Amino acid sequence: MAVDLDEFKHPSWLTAAGTGIGYAIILAVLTVALFIVPWLVFAAL
Incomplete structure (x- = not known):
């Protein structure tokens, strides 16, 4: 069965x-904004 890529x-x-x-x-940006940034802020305290 040949597939025509056109x-x-x-x-x-x-x-x-x-x-x-x-x-x-968008999902990656929201994940960083909602999970990674707060984790970094609380880890720095």
Whole structure:
């Protein structure tokens, strides 16, 4: 079964990838802001 990779060049795939990457970045920033920063502040006390 041959897979035609040209079907993945549709703009909807770019939108889906951008959404996933954006979600991951926001999740990483929130994790740092809500867990890592307070941990560093309390560890410094």
